[in-house]
Amino acid sequence: MNNFRTWLDKERCYPNGMLTREYAAGLTEFMNVAMNQESCLTSGKMLCPCPSCNNNIDIDKDLVWGHIYSLGIMSSYKVWFYHGETDAYHVGSTSENVPKRVEESRLDEGGVGTVQMVHDAHRENMQEFIEPANIVEEPNLEAKRFYDMLDASKSHLYEGCKEGHSPLYAATRMMNIKTDYNLAEDCVDAWADFVKDILPEDNISPASYNEIEKIVSGLGLPYQMIDVCIDNCMIYWQSDAEYLACRFCGKPRFQNTSGRSRVAFKRMWYLPFADRLKRLYQAERTAAAMRWHQEHSTDGEIAHPSDAEAWKHFQRIYPSFAEESRNVYLGLCTDGFNPFGKHGRQYSLWPVILTPYNLPPSLCMKREFLFLSILVPGPEHPKRSLDVFLQPLIHELQVLWEHGVQAYDVSWQQNFTMRAVLMWTISDFPAYGMLSGWTTHGRLSCPYCQDNTYAFQLKHGRKTCWFDCHRRFLPRSHPYRRNKKSFKKNHVVSDGPPPEPDGENILMQLRDFGVEKTTYCGGSVHNPVDGYGEFHNWHKHSIFWELPYWKDLLLRHNLDVMHIEKNVFDNLMNTVLNVPGKTKDNIKSRLDLPSICNRPHLHVLSNGRGPIPRFRLDGDAKDALFRWIV
Template sequence: MDHSWMYGKCNTHEYMLGVENFIKYAEENKSKNGEEFLVCPCYDCKNLRKFRSSEQVRNHLICRGFKEDYNRWIRHGESVIPSNRIDNDQENDDDNDEKNVDNEENEENDRIDELMRDIQGDDSEMPPIFESFSIDSEKSLYPGCSKFTKLFAVLKLYNLKAMNRWSDKNFTQLLDLLKDMFPNDNELPISTYECGASRYKRKNVAYRCEDNKSPPAKVLWYLPVIPRFKRLFANKNDAKNLQWHAKGRKEDGKLRHPADSPQWRYINRMFPEFGNENRNLRLGLCTDGMNPHGNMSSQHSTWPVLLVAYNLPRLCMKHNYIMLSLLISGPKQPGNDIDVYLSPLVEDLKMLWEESVMVFDAYSQTNFTLRAMLFCTINDFPEYALFVKMKQVIFG
C-alpha cells in the first residue's frame, strides 16, 4: 500500500484523503479483531495511547501528523513483513510451497500483533514492557534490513531454542556469532538474559536447559492490599468501625489501644490534612520466619508479612482482619534482600500516602480519597537487625 502521502503537508487534499483511508482501514481491523480501542499513531502519541473514538485519532493526525517512520501500519492491521505472492495463473508446485511458507510467516506476524495487543489490554496508557515490544517491532534488525525487525528476529531465535532444547550457554554462543556476522549497529542481543540471571533452578547442572520441568529459583506471593482496603469500606459495618478511633473510642487518658498513644496524636499534629480524615488508615506491619512443615529438625524459613488496620477497635487483632500481604517462600530467610521482596507492598503504600485512592464508603454512601500510612512495625529482638533495614526501605 502506498503511504507516500503520510509525510507531506497536513493541509493538502491528498493528506486529508489519506487520513480518511487510514481511519477506515484501522476501523476495519479493529472490528475484525473485536477491539474497543484504536491506537493513535500521531507524532505525539507514537502508538503509545489508544482511544475509543476514531474521531479523536483523526483530529490528532490532522493537527499533529504521523509519528516518524511509520511506513508500515503494523499496529493497525498490516503485517510486519510484506507478502510477495504471485498470480494464480503462474503457480506451480514449487510456488505453492513458497506461498505456504509465506502464509506461515504472515501468521507468525499476526501472532506478534496479537501478543502485543494482549499485553496492552484495555488501558489507554501503555505499560513499559509493551512500549519496549512496540519499539522493537518497528526497529529494523540492522540498518537497511527490510525482512526482519528486532522483535521478529528474537522471537524466531527463541523459538529455535525452545524446539531444540538448547542450553543458555549454547544459545549465547550462537548470539555472539550472529552478532559478529551481521553488519555493525545491529540490534541483536548478545546473551540469553542481558539484564539478569536465570529465573529457574538449574538442579546443580551447569547451563541446564530451562524446560517446563525446571522450578523457579524463588517465588514471592503478593496479595495486593488496595483492593482489600476497598472491600473493607464496601461493608457497611466495617466502614463504620474504621472510624471508631474518632467517633466511638472512650477518651479518659488511659492507654487501651494504639489510638490512645502519644504517637497517634503526634501524627495528627504533624499531618493535619491526613488526621482530619477519620477514614485514613494507620497500619501496623509484622513479619517473622516460620516453619510451615511442623518439623523441628528442619531449618526451613517461610516469611509471612502481615498488616493490621489500627483504625478498628479490638477487631484489629482478630484473624479476620489481619491481612496477609506477602508470603516470602523458603527455604532460607530473605536476609539483606528483604527490601527486594517488600518492593510491591512498598509501592502500594507509597501510592496510598502520596497519591491517595478513590474509595466508596458504604456506611456514609459517599466516595472519598483514601490515604494510608505505616504507623508501626512489630518484631522480636532476634529479628531487630533485619527490621532496621526494612524500616529504612519503607520510611526512606
C-alpha cells in the first residue's frame, strides 16, 4: 500500500547537488496532486511540508517546489492528509514507471553555472517523467473545471433561442457594454432585469449585475490591486504588505476617511499572466499554434523572431528549455499615454504589455494576444521608479522560469509543466532608459557606445550632436573613411567600432560604479553615482537583472520602429517645408557650420540671414508635393 512513498526514504540528492531520479519523480507526482486540491486552486497557496515550514505556513504553491527541492519533506509526514492523498494518487506510480538513476554530471565548482546546471538537470529529470510521448491524459483538475464551465455555457437562454445565445454569452456582452460606456451597477441591474422580463418565461438570463459577475468570474482570470506609496517609493506587497507608512519617505499609506474601509492614496493593478498562457493551450484554436515557432520552416529567411540569431543564441545556452516546444517566449513593451486626450488634464498612465512569441506572425500581434500585465497609475510620470511597479511581474517570471506551472495541452491531450522566458523589451528611446537603467540623453546616451563615443556639444545650438559618428562602423577600406570634405572637415576616421558590452561586462560596471537598485533605495530617489555623465550613464540597477538568464541574452532591449519612423519623417518634412519653429535648418545650426563642415555656401551672410539651401522646397514645389500626396 505504501510502496509509492518509498522515494521519501531514498537519497534526495547526488553529491553534486542534483536531485536523484527517483526523488524528482516522486516530488513531481506529489506536487501535481497537491496543486490540484480545492484550497490550492482557490487561493494559489498551500501548506509547505518542508522541515522549516513544518506544515504550519501557507505559502505560494510555486515556492513550495523550491522549499522541498532545497530541504526535502519533513520525515514525520507519512500520510499526506493536507495535500489530497487518495487511492487514485498512486496510479502509475509503481517501480516500473520510475526511471533509473542517471549518470552524475560533472559540474564546475561552486559558481553560478553550477546552480544553473543543477536546476536544468533537475528539470530534465522531471520533464521526462511527467511528459511521456504519445500518451493521452485526462485534463488536470483546473483545466477540467474550465472545460466543464464551457460545456455548461452552451445551454440556451430559453427554448428555441438563436444558436450560441447562452447565459455566458449574455453575461459577457453585458459586462462589455458596462465597461465600454462606464455604466453604473444600478443601471446594469435595471436593464438586465428588463431584458429578463421581456424574454420568454423559461429564460435563464442573468437578472442583475451580481449574477453577471458570478457567471463571468467563472472564467477564472485573476487580478491584484496593490497599494503604492504616494511618491512611488515602494509598493505594499509581499513582506511589505502590512506597512502603514512608506519605509522610505514615511508618508502614510491610507487616506483619512470616515468610513470603515481604508482607502489607499494610490494603487496599481497587476494581472498575472500565467493563467492566460494556460488558456492558450486549453483552447483548440491556439494550442497547436503555440508550437509554431519550433515546427515551421522558412528556408533561411527571417519571418519570425525565432528565425533570428538572438533566439537561436538563447536556445544554444539553455537547451533544456528549448527542447520543450510548449515553453513560452515572451516580449515586453511599455509606453505612457494620456487617457484624457486633449482635455487639458496632464496625466501619464503606463500600461505594461506582454506578448507570447510562440504564435505565428498572423496571430502574434493581434490584440487578443497582447496581455496587459501592469497598469502603472498617474498622474505623475513614473520616471526611474518604474522598477518598483515591475516587482510582481519579475517575481512571476522567476517562478515560471525556475519551476513552471502545470498546464494542459488540448492538441496533444497531455498535462505538462509550462515554463516561460522574457526574451526582450520593446519601447521608444526614453522608455529604453527607464527599463535598462542607462540614461538615454546627453553625450553618453548610446547604451552600446557608452563612453567610447564621438558625440560633441554644439556651441550655438547648445545640444549634443552625433554628426560623423557613423564612419567608424564602415569597413576599413571604405572610401568614406578618408573623405575630408563631405563629413567633418579635414577629418579622417581610422578607428574601428566600439566593443559591444556583454551581460557580464555590464554587471561588472554596475558593481564597480556602485549603482543601486530602485527597489532598495526607494523610487526615484537615488544617491549620486560616481562618474555619472562623465564615464557612464547608469542611474539604476535595472530589476530585469534579477532574472537568472538576463545576462545571457544577446538582445535585451529593442527600439520601437514606429517612433523612429515618425521622428525621422517629421524632422525631414519640417525641414524641407521650412515649417517655422520646427525646421532643423535654423540660424543656430548655420552658426555652428563653419567650425564643423566644409560648406561655405550655407554660412550665415553679413546681413544675419542664411542662404536658401537646395533642399528647401519653394511654393511651386510644395504645391506639387501636396498634389502628389492627395
